[in-house]
Amino acid sequence: MLSDEERHEIEAELTRYPTRRAASIDAMRIVQRHRGWVSDEALRDLAPLIQMTVDELDGVASFYNMIFRRAVGRHVILVCNSVSCWMLGAGRLLDAAAAAAGAPQGGTSADRRFTLLPIVCLGACDHAPVLMVDGDLHHDVDPADAASLLARYE
Amino acid sequence: MTDRPLTGRMREDGAALDLRAYERAGGYAALRDALRRLAPAEVQKRVKDSGLRGRGGAGFPTGQKWSFVPMGADAPHPKYLVVNADEMEPGTFKDRLLMERDPHQLVEGVILSAYAIEADVAYIFLRWAYKLSEARLARAIAEAYDAGYLGRQILGSGYSLELRLHISGGRYMAGEETGLINALEGRRANPRSKPPYPAVVGLWGRPTVVNNVETICNVPHVIGRGAEAYRKLSATGEGGTKLYGASGRVKRPGLWELPLGTTIREILEEHAGGMRDGVRFRGLLPGGASTDFLVDEHLDAPMDFESLQKHGSRMGTGTMIVLDDRTCPVGMIRNLEEFFAQESCGWCTPCWAGLHWVADILRDFEEGRGEMADLDTLAAHARLLAPGNTYCALAPGAAEPLQSGLRHFRDDFERHVREHRCPWR
Amino acid sequence: MATIFIDQRSYDVPDGMNLLDASLTLGFNLPYFCWHPALGSVGACRQCAVKQFRDEKDMRGRLVMACMTAAAPNTRISIDDPDAREFRKSVGEWLMVHHPHDCPVCDEGGECHLQDMEVMDQQTYRRYRGLKRTFRNQDLGPFVNHEMNRCIQCYRCVRFYRDYAGGRDFDAFFLRDRVFFGRQSDGVLESPFSGNLVEVCPTGVFTDKTLKLHFTRKWDERTAPSICVHCAAGCNTIAGERYGLLRRIRNRFNGEVNGYFLCDRGRYGYEFVNGPRRVRAPRIAGRADAAAPSDAVARAASPLAGGSGAIGIGSPRASLEANFALRALVGPDRFCSGMGAAEHRLVSEVLRLLQEGPAPAASLHDAAQADAVLVLGEDVTNTAPMLALALRQSVRQQPMKAAAALRIPAWDDTAVRNALQDERGPLYIATVAATPLDDVAAATMHAAPDDLARIGCAIAHALDQAAPSPRGALAADAALVGRIAGALRAAERPLVVAGVSLASQAVLDAAARVAHALHAAGRPVRIALVVPECNSLGAAMLGGCDLDDATALLWPGSPLIVLENDLPRRCGADRAARLFERAGELVVVDHTLTPTAERATIVLPAATFAEGDGTYVNGEGRAQRAFQVFVAGGDVQESWRWLRDLMRASGRGGAAAAWETLDDVTGALARELPAFAAVRDVAPPATFRIAGTRIAREPARYSGRTARDANVTVHEPEPPGDPDSALSFTMEGFQAQPPPAQPPSALIPRFWAPGWNSVQSVNYYQTVVGGPLRGGDPGLRLIEPAAPGAPAAAGRAPSAFEPDDRDWLCVPMYEIFGSEELSALAPSVAALAPRAYVALNDGDLHRAGLREGGDAVVASADGTCRLQVRRVASLPPGVAGIGVGLQGAPWMRLPDRARIHPAERDR
Ligand SMILES: Cc1cc2nc3c(=O)[nH]c(=O)nc-3n(C[C@H](O)[C@H](O)[C@H](O)COP(=O)(O)O)c2cc1C
């Protein structure tokens, strides 16, 4: 069941487009903001409101990488592995982040505190290597500092 | 060089110009002027005359793109203007600056551009990762509505425009203009066939123009200064300034607004401060991941659309990625091709299958399993993933660093085969 | 026409046709995957690349996708160009990057378009060394098997399932080299057209799950051109057999009828042929073991010999020949159509409307081309499924004009869809309750049958003031009626769809009035009238009486001969039982042990459509021949042969007793009944030969013939002869090698062309790829309306339906899976058939004290029955829907008033 809050937010999005389908990505993002990820159940909740089938919704969801179709930890760490960051040590940063977070690449830590995902270019190549935690962008990260950086996220 | 129309009024402290500050700095004057005195066709003409070319990568003349939109009483409505703020080309970080630091400049550009094509609704299609841009744009849009720059009867003129911010679900392909249209419609971001072009059949089947953030940000200056003055800003005559950037092992990675046509050497050595101590320059991708490598011999080329084309590369986004001698070129190309393979939408065979194979071979090289014959396979892909052979420009873009990399760094590839390992590891 | 140049030679092709279509039409072997003649071009696979040159001087040219490029005057392309060849070969290699090369264990092997195209590309060596991606497959229900690892991402499946057939529980997921085609989670595919995935998929991702249970390779199948017997649409099929088992049904292209597709009932209903209820030897009541045919015939014939008043009950599911033979045996006055009184009257009315006009019958092709449609009363998805698929296409006709104005060719599928978005042409649906086609309708109306008739009358009146206008309030608002009338009047190809499923004369009248009114307004209207069974119209054309009359005619103790008919389904168990009791000898000629056959004193084992030849008249009035595929074991023979044997043994039937071949029967039919004068020309006679030989039912590669019985005998049995058709039962004979060597279109036993082993070989049999078969699509229309057409029906519109506060008006509701007798015997179809039900809307459920899913007792004049309760919100108040023909559903006269209350258990 969609919460009232979710429903209101989605209905506001619906007014911004001429078709309901167009709001599907926004709707899934809204659900994700509230629930951390988009479960099968969430798709079933959304389908009637967006007037799409769960199959159609998942066809869209599975195309985009910022719609999480699997449960994530409390904090999502995105480590850029695109070219500039790769040159400047993204690999080591990923390893360091994995060790510090206790989460494997592409996975979630046992305490569900962190999910660690490699990500494509974050648009901060002049400050490589970079990573993003829950939307906070961290510049020029020294892999040695990964642990202290992540300590801020409880 | 002091005349930096796009960035000159940005604040030193990194904060955004708010409405008041923007207006004080002369913002929205061009819009007021245009709404009062210029018909849409005249706005279009000015942009055409200015020589403004798209800053999103392909460099298509902006005025010309607009001219394909059906105009007048019989034109289908609503018409749409879409700002491409997806900026997912690896090595590219220019639009972010424009949106974070001077969001009203973009909003004014949107209104002027929308007016030029008589659009009813505009969308800014924003990269999900740009949280700060999102907040600042949302605020600027709200301010613009309050001030009467958006909404019904803008500034008392007969022109109305709605501007909406859309946050992307995240895919490189969502930045390709027709993929973007599908994404905005709430679909998978597969590209669409052309013709019909979006200018005729775009969002929800209606005429639609898609322009890059930087392109749109130039429009107030074209209108404000006039086509001639704007054209003269460039070093070579292609019109205007350009946000150039550099990343990699240079002393001062960053972003600079310079006259269009500034030489690579000047950007690399004066603005980026040259290579870091202890590393040597080996080559660069001039404008993001999907451009051809340039090497020493090209450093004196002016960075503009035509010169770079002459040298076998492309201006792309104008943000260069610099390769140094401590980085394995094969590894760099592998990184690029993995990106493209991963971001392929899966629609056309050469791309989804070809790039997967290319990335697979490049991994083999890195891990010491490469064979000489694989070089032929790679070269064949670089040739076969050509524009027209694939459905959209993603795969041809991927072919550019591959084919030029094979040419310039052939020895490095062969060493991987001979030594059965990556010499840099 | 445009003159184009292919590899320097000039050809004339239709202007604007895409170059792939044009090249294939000209006979070039140009490989392709994502393109499909019915689905259009999308340019995804990049397999059809050719070199295009600007002009004579251009030597470099550039690669273009043939499917995405229109032929214009002086278009110059090269298929042979080395660059184009290299690129196509590369596409072939790319497609194999992930393909598992599992042809030996893949059901598609030997008829795989991917195999064919790889050979065409000369792509024989794989260089890719990496790991192949793997997927988890899904259970998609009883019809379609899923093996995603074989996928080549051509997107045909989603384009058919979603864009063409309107299914929404199937999609593309993920991206790059791992696009997954399927459902969000395991589950039965909801579209009743899902089986087409099997033919649309160019490789072995989607395969026929029922075939898997008794698999055989295409080259080991004996096949013949056949006609679907599971509804009146008359779709053309290819039925395939090996070793005495019917293995599967595939589409047989007919441009006028079903085109490239079939519905799932038609594709999977065939399993009844192999079923445990089949009768394979004569049975004589009271005897434990099978009777010898001669005994059974002698016993059945003896009461006939005296000339006593034997009654023959024919069947709308039996062939013309079988019915005609029965008529010859008992005489025209004692011949019954096999339909109940109401059905007989209504089907005869349909026949009259089609014969007298003014609107000619619409073929399925016409229906798909219609640009404004009114559906009155018929839930076509469940009563004539392929008509629903055709109507789904009709809504694209009007918007297509807007695409044309934007200069988008009709074949440029994604461009057309992007330009038109959700725009749809006028399709108006007025039915008792919501139907699966409603999603594409411009408007829907749900009302009781009489109210539907009133809506029809109001539309007719809006079109033509001379038509009577219904009095009182209407169940649809006046503005909508006006809109419908306006849309029909403005259309270039308006169509009215109705039928007999509601058993309502008023609805049929109303539809006829709309057609009349449009005709009177000078519009070229067509009409599609849905009748229940594969030969309903043929049975009506043969005349005869209805079952009530037959009962009255039957003298107690006289013999009753029932042909391929289960009477309790037609008139209820009680009435049938009374009839059976009254009869002396009850002789049943049928292929299946129906309740009627169980009651028989003598059962003669009849051939199914696959075991004998026969002609069927579909709802359009098109006579089509189904050919015998194989010789059934046991004593099975065609019904008409049994009846002929009875004539011989009883000394009745006159000249008919001398019939030896099917051509004798059709010849006599054509001579005796003028309406059937053309029936002989439906297919070439048995004497027809190509190059002096018959047409082979088995392909040249058919294997195992000599080895099969080698452990028993090394002598090959003599192949059976076929006196009835120009086909041979073996591989000896003419093997099609088109072009130009192809059999007459009615006699094409399978599609194959050199290098083309898959279903796509049909390309080579068409005048234009996607167009009619060479020599014309098979089948002959027996009915064309007389000019200038009959006058409009007289009389007033019915009065409005008044709900009753105690009784419900029960109306029939149909299920694609379950309502039709024979397909319901197929296990795969039966698995999806619902239990017998009564449906009510929410208010009425409440009023009756019923709970969805519980049981209700329905008490009508025909007795009481217990049915599962279904909630159908769209039903009008006071109207209950009864699922007809379903397992466990007792017969009930419909429509009828009935009392409905909860079964004891639920109280
Ligand atoms: C795969 C792919 C990704 C692209 N991504 C972007 C992007 O993120 N931002 C952008 O402005 N243009 C992008 N483009 C270019 C757009 O297709 C389009 O050319 C551009 O937005 C037009 O704007 P302009 O004319 O102002 O340059 C991309 C192109 C391709 C082929």
Ligand code: SF4
């Ligand atoms: S080149 Fe083809 S598969 Fe690749 S992104 Fe474009 S359309 Fe999709």
Ligand code: FES
């Ligand atoms: S490559 Fe990492 S931020 Fe650009």
